[in-house]
Amino acid sequence: MIEVQFSVPDGSVGHVEWHVVAILVIDGPHLEIQGDPDFAEVRDIEVLDVETGQSVTFDADPERWARNLPQAFRSGDLVCEVVTDSSADAIRESGAIAAGA
Amino acid sequence: MAHVDRIRRLLDLQGSHPVERALLEGEVVAYEPHQTGARGVNSVFYVELEPDLVAFHKPHDGIVPRIARDYGHSLDTPPVCECAAWQLARQLGHPFDRLVAVTVYRAVGPPGSDPDSWLDGSLALKLEGAAMKGSAVKREVPDDAMAAGFFDALIGNQDRHPGQFRYDEPNHALGLLDHGFSFPVEAALCRGAYFQSFRRQEHPRLTEHERKLLRALVDDPELFGLAGVLEPDRAARLRWRAQRMLDLDVSCSRAWCRGPMIAGRVGITQWVMVVSRSRESVLQERSR
Numbered sequence: 001m002i003e004v005q006f007s008v009p010d011g012s013v014g015h016v017e018w019h020v021v022a023i024l025v026i027d028g029p030h031l032e033i034q035g036d037p038d039f040a041e042v043r044d045i046e047v048l049d050v051e052t053g054q055s056v057t058f059d060a061d062p063e064r065w066a067r068n069l070p071q072a073f074r075s076g077d078l079v080c081e082v083v084t085d086s087s088a089d090a091i092r093e094s095g096a097i098a099a100g101a
Numbered sequence: 102m103a104h105v106d107r108i109r110r111l112l113d114l115q116g117s118h119p120v121e122r123a124l125l126e127g128e129v130v131a132y133e134p135h136q137t138g139a140r141g142v143n144s145v146f147y148v149e150l151e152p153d154l155v156a157f158h159k160p161h162d163g164i165v166p167r168i169a170r171d172y173g174h175s176l177d178t179p180p181v182c183e184c185a186a187w188q189l190a191r192q193l194g195h196p197f198d199r200l201v202a203v204t205v206y207r208a209v210g211p212p213g214s215d216p217d218s219w220l221d222g223s224l225a226l227k228l229e230g231a232a233m234k235g236s237a238v239k240r241e242v243p244d245d246a247m248a249a250g251f252f253d254a255l256i257g258n259q260d261r262h263p264g265q266f267r268y269d270e271p272n273h274a275l276g277l278l279d280h281g282f283s284f285p286v287e288a289a290l291c292r293g294a295y296f297q298s299f300r301r302q303e304h305p306r307l308t309e310h311e312r313k314l315l316r317a318l319v320d321d322p323e324l325f326g327l328a329g330v331l332e333p334d335r336a337a338r339l340r341w342r343a344q345r346m347l348d349l350d351v352s353c354s355r356a357w358c359r360g361p362m363i364a365g366r367v368g369i370t371q372w373v374m375v376v377s378r379s380r381e382s383v384l385q386e387r388s389r
Binding site for chain 1: 131133135142143145146147149155157158159165167168171225227228231232233234235236237260262263264265267278279281292293
């Protein structure tokens with residue numbers, strides 16, 4: 001399961017604060033949108049897999065797509081961030097166990 | 102011509118527009134990175150300028166080399182291309198200078214720090230409105246969406262997706278942003294073509310105004326000043342796209358930036374599509 005969060009800045013309070021406008025929860029082939037329902041359009045975005053240089057669509061590989069989604073948002077006024085990645089957490093935990101932590 | 106000379110030419114183009122001057126001359130009062138430190142994401146800084154401007158700074162140093170390379174760019178080019186897109190929009194005039202975020206090239210850094218330590222990059226004015234409003238844009242301001250399709254085709258925008266524009270619904274204002282990956286070299290990757298697809302579906306033919314603008318651009322040896330700003334192969338492709346659009350009288354598709362072979366085939370397909378659409382509309386009118 002991967003959770004992707006979208007935030008926008010608000011500088012009206014004297015310093016910049018980031019407000020979450022939408023959260024995507026990707027679990028296998030399922031996509032759930034919390035917050036602004038218009039973020040359903042995000043599903044149409046074709047992203048670059050930074051590791052392989054390949055283009056990835058949601059339909060082709062939802063979780064790989066979600067992991068690479070942040071780099072598709074480069075303008076700065078809408079920040080996309082992977083906040084939960086259960087498979088990456090599992091890999092980290094198994095690595096820690098193997099290392100005897 | 103070296104990168105430093107192209108920057109010099111870009112600086113010479115800047116400053117005639119009032120918002121450009123405000124971005125160039127405004128005192129920096131806030132400079133903060135966005136909250137994510139995600140690996141593989143280009144660095145962008147939130148900037149507040151006196152008297153009351155918010156903008157986003159993308160320094161050369163913040164570009165992820167792998168991403169730039171995949172789009173056929175280097176660390177030198179995205180901030181320059183982002184500024185060049187605005188300069189082209191400004192010189193094309195209405196409606197493009199209203200649609201594209203005003204962007205300048207300048208060094209910015211934290212207030213109070215030594216300006217000599219500030220980083221060079223593009224500084225784009227924050228646009229009002231929200232992302233992911235493509236359906237509303239196409240429904241409420243279709244003429245602006247089609248103009249955006251023309252502009253993206255001309256600059257060879259390599260990644261216009263629903264998160265790369267803003268729509269201010271109360272004011273019916275579309276805003277185009279993030280043009281760092283544009284002005285592609287031949288055969289470079291083009292991923293998103295949101296408004297070009299819309300334009301192709303709705304009205305691929307150029308308008309008389311668009312033809313006039315393209316003629317002015319191709320007739321200018323300096324490409325409205327961009328010949329000295331863009332790398333030679335990028336400038337040559339800009340001229341090529343403009344001429345191609347004129348020759349076929351269509352606002353071209355994203356595949357055209359991939360190269361003459363593919364472009365030629367797509368061009369013919371586009372032309373056939375235009376003719377078939379025209380025949381369809383004639384037949385429809387006759388049947389009425």
